[in-house]
Amino acid sequence: MSAQAQKACLEVQDATRRFGGLVAVNAVSFQVKPRSVTAVIGPNGAGKTTLFNLISGALSPSSGRVLFEGVDVTAEPPEAKAARGLIRTFQLVKLFPELSAVENVKVGCHLRTRGGLLAALLRPRWARRMEAETEERARVLLELVGLAATADQPAAALSYGQARLLEVARALAAQPRLLMLDEPAAGLNADESARLATLIRRIADDGTAVLLIEHDMHLVMNTADEVVVVDFGKKIAQGAPDRIRQDPAVIAAYLG
Numbered sequence: 001m002s003a004q005a006q007k008a009c010l011e012v013q014d015a016t017r018r019f020g021g022l023v024a025v026n027a028v029s030f031q032v033k034p035r036s037v038t039a040v041i042g043p044n045g046a047g048k049t050t051l052f053n054l055i056s057g058a059l060s061p062s063s064g065r066v067l068f069e070g071v072d073v074t075a076e077p078p079e080a081k082a083a084r085g086l087i088r089t090f091q092l093v094k095l096f097p098e099l100s101a102v103e104n105v106k107v108g109c110h111l112r113t114r115g116g117l118l119a120a121l122l123r124p125r126w127a128r129r130m131e132a133e134t135e136e137r138a139r140v141l142l143e144l145v146g147l148a149a150t151a152d153q154p155a156a157a158l159s160y161g162q163a164r165l166l167e168v169a170r171a172l173a174a175q176p177r178l179l180m181l182d183e184p185a186a187g188l189n190a191d192e193s194a195r196l197a198t199l200i201r202r203i204a205d206d207g208t209a210v211l212l213i214e215h216d217m218h219l220v221m222n223t224a225d226e227v228v229v230v231d232f233g234k235k236i237a238q239g240a241p242d243r244i245r246q247d248p249a250v251i252a253a254y255l256g
């Protein structure tokens, strides 16, 4: 493996976040390798969402650092991180309900395309040509997540599971280098969850690192290369799924 391939895509160093007297995230460190799937798991209230917020920039850490592709991005707001290719989805779906599925994906494309949303609205000729390409790319992404048949339906008409998959397609449209998924399998049926697992593996194999929070252990064990376990704000274990499954500290955290 080349030195480039081994360099961490994301490096979290001693990340700590306090809320008053509560230490929601306590000196957590881990790395995400390129082309890998890393899952953050832990009981309710363990600090997973707070950790995600520290990485994406929604919250700043009380101390510690976040490095993205070798650059210290700790203090950058979410938009600056998104422009670097650090893209996240949310626990609660945040789509434009009145726009069609394909239009929702196109919004994601415009995060990265020349001229952005404004050019798409003013529509000079080059923007119209680009618009056609964007439309094509959006439809390819919908196909990838299994939503080609619902491309022209308003997002509001989709089932909850379909909306979650649409969110993933929209995030992919922004061409992430690291895709952060917050409980992507929540509310999915067995078929959708299986499709999601395949999709997550494919995203990583195609070159985008994936970091996810997930309660669905089946999905975690089937997709993750590396599992980071947090409990009461602290990292209590890290390793391959098979090792994590048998780790006494992890078993105690889930049973306790």
Ligand SMILES: Nc1ncnc2c1ncn2[C@@H]1O[C@H](COP(=O)(O)OP(=O)(O)OP(=O)(O)O)[C@@H](O)[C@H]1O
Pocket (backbone or CB within 6 Å): 019, 022, 024, 042, 043, 044, 045, 046, 047, 048, 049, 050, 051
């Ligand atoms: N803005 C906030 N102000 C005060 N306390 C907070 C805030 N956000 C989170 N917390 C607390 O920090 C701790 C960690 O919460 P967090 O939401 O990060 O956990 P989680 O592992 O994501 O939980 P869940 O699995 O239930 O989503 C909890 O005790 C929570 O009550």
